[in-house]
Amino acid sequence: xxxxxxxxxxxxxxxxxxxxxxxxxxxxxxxxxxxxxxxxxxxxxxxxxxxxxxxxxxxxxxxxxxxxxxxxxxxxxxxxxxxxxxxxx
Numbered sequence: 001x002x003x004x005x006x007x008x009x010x011x012x013x014x015x016x017x018x019x020x021x022x023x024x025x026x027x028x029x030x031x032x033x034x035x036x037x038x039x040x041x042x043x044x045x046x047x048x049x050x051x052x053x054x055x056x057x058x059x060x061x062x063x064x065x066x067x068x069x070x071x072x073x074x075x076x077x078x079x080x081x082x083x084x085x086x087x088x089x
Contacts, residue, residue: 005058015053040068044075
């Protein structure tokens with residue numbers, strides 16, 4: 001995530017870990033302003049190398065991180081806001 005997604009990331013991490021899932025956190029680690037591509041590329045690279053099964057990208061509007069991740073050959077990032085759209089993605 002970037003700084004705009006920090007609070008959501010912390011909540012999502014807690015939720016997933018309570019479900020017994022391992023979460024690899026690529027940052028950011030505070031609400032201080034950062035450049036989202038640094039974090040989106042790290043997540044996409046990890047998925048591309050099969051170090052992680054999938055990634056979750058969070059930012060202010062989601063477009064920036066999705067565009068950045070989609071620059072990677074084996075990555076297809078999609079924006080969704082409800083379950084039916086997520087299933088279609």
